[in-house]
Amino acid sequence: MDRIYTLITVLFFLVIWMMPAQVTAQSSSNYELIPAPDLWYNDVDGIRIGVRVKGQVPGTFEDGPHRLDAGVWLSTWFPDLPVSYYASYTNSIVRWSDFGSEASYQAITSVRAGYHRHGLALNKRWQEGFDERRYRELSLFNSYEKRFDDEYAAFPSLWSDGDKLKSTLSAEIKNDNGLGWYRFNASLMVQYANSSYTQLKGEFRQDIPLDEHWGFKVRFFSGISSANAAPEYLFSRSMVPAHETIFNGVTRAKGTIPQSWMESGNFHISGGANLRGYTGQDVETYTDASTDPNQPVVPFLLNSVVSMNAEFDYFNPIDQAFEGIPYASDFLTFRSYLFFDAGRSLQLIENEPDNLFADAGAGFSLSLNIPDYLGKPRGFVFKYELPFWLSETGMEDSFKLRHLFSFGAVFSL
Template identity: 45%
Template sequence: MILVLAGISIPNELHAQDDDPSYELLPAPDAWYNSVDGVRVGIRLRGQVSGTFGDGPHRLNAGLWLGTNFPGNPISYYLKYTEPIPAISDFGSEGSISAETSYRTGFQSHGLTFNKRWQTGFNEMNYKELAIGVRGEHRFNEDYLLYRQLWQTQWLYLANATFDFTDVNGLGRYALSLSVDANIAGEADRFLRSEVILRQKVELSEQFTLSGRLYSGFATDNTAPEYLFTHSFQSARSWMESGLTRARGTIPPSWIQIGNIQITGGPNLRGYLKNDIQSLNKGNVPLYTSLSALNLELDYPNPLDKGLKKIPVIGGLVDLRSYLFWDSGTSLGLTSIEQNNVLSNAGLGFLLSIDIPDYLGKSRGLILRYDMPFWLSHPGTENAFKFRQVFGIGATISL
């Protein structure tokens, strides 16, 4: 939780004129919790040139914390500094270099990234983004992990690239995301890992919308376990991107071990979450080097959402979806650790999103889902048709 207390203005030494903008440091107290650090207290700091509102030069985002349980590594930090490159920047189409370093919850990562965005006109929803970078990362404390078998503890030295593209075609809005990570140095095995995600929204009528997602993930045989794929949730490395999932105890471990809490991502076969979690609870490693999936959601009219939309101010920030869903996936048959069957599930779901977009229109909110996968193609010892429930963090298809 963050509360801005004050802005500290510092003269910008890079400029000589009296009317040149100053530099602001905006501090805010911060507190969070996990079962190793206990209540983690500290300060967040945002730095920017006055009046630029987060899109100017010399951008800083940093945090420093103390774990009140005083674990083995009680001090943690995060820092990201971004500098735009004027020669390749324009309105909505910035090029920049970012340096990012973090040391928290038993995991450290340090890297440099080049970013370039291309925006179509003044519509921030239509854009392309490219990021190319290098980083070193290391899991140095396993106490923060709920499932240690999802991680290894050697240093990884990774080169990575991501490309995101979103626009509108004849069917509606679509988005394409590509990512590649390659471990290129160090004592750990070399590996290559990639993901491709294509999403498409189709407005069938004023009342009904069909959203689709094609997912494919591939990794070589020696890939670190935190980068491998599961049926129902995103790879363990991606858990480090959210404060809710970065360390055990923020979400009570018993909630996850029951098999009802889904960290959305990957193939996202939501009906098989309980099977994956039960396997992890037994100490097994339900990981695969390749998985592909199709996710479909059909939105239907929701009177409660219409009521929320009529509330001043709040109505523009809150969205309540109701939908029928279908997920189906299998492996690609290219590597040694494969899923042999085509797994499918279907059911009914609801999604609540609370969103305050940033200056580029990107989501900065909380998304909670409640899905009921009533049918599984491979239910194991259960009935194929049965009441099941999954509480999801994040949207399966976000457009």
């Protein structure tokens, strides 16, 4: 029976993959489904082949009622669970909606990359007129989540495998002030199953342009998790908490980014406290804890943290050359900057370090950004950074040339 099921699944994907272009969009006067082939890779699934489907009322351009975003994939290495899927259905609540200020409910279900996530959200957006750059958003998401296969995790020591029943209240504001554009977001998560715990996070980002090529970017971050919180909700000094890696296809599963890169400590995932110079030190504790569970080494994680990140942009000729390319200048940006990060634990629980951790260096980033219909960033950022100074070095010298690569950025206004 398993072989028959597998054969039928393979044939189903092949038929969809080979559909001629003229029939990839099937529509009626009331609704349209737009399928597209999809390929991805990780070290457990191998090449993952599938189809993604967008559903919408014709002419609404992802901004109408009954929005569907779904996908189903077959893993060509046939792991224990070779078929994975994701589906999101969003519908507006007319009574509470206005142009640009939609209220909606959203149902999400997914089983992929060794992770269950199923939930229901209520969302509300307030937008100032026709300017999608200025908005406020509020969301309440209730979900069931579970890591059921550690094989997909780049660092299994950062994950627990218990059931999670969660409520997450999040808010975001984007606007401008006398200095430039700013963004504030905050979230409160409460987990009810088994041993309950909470997580509270807040972030403020401010862009301070001096002219077209020179300027400052400043970010403040703070996070607190209960003493008994699962490790995926604790804070690294250098990178995003492990739980947030499931929201990005590049970091969701081991091997999309080669595992040797991750374990080298030279690959950085932006977010959290974002003290980027400590990536190597943090990753060393993750790999030591993952390699031998009998060792006393545990990941360097904090229950509470507060940090500041600052970048100073300066002129570079590559970005000026992009500005001379018609249309491309609206989407392509090349930045050169100096950076400084500093942070510490709030010492809200016992045995958290009282050190102030700081780093400084230089960096370059290339971004391709095509904003979505709400004006939010959509694209990629590739960065190469050189943290050349650390305040807490362990056995290293304070001044040392370190190489850091990453996708994504904490400054995306």
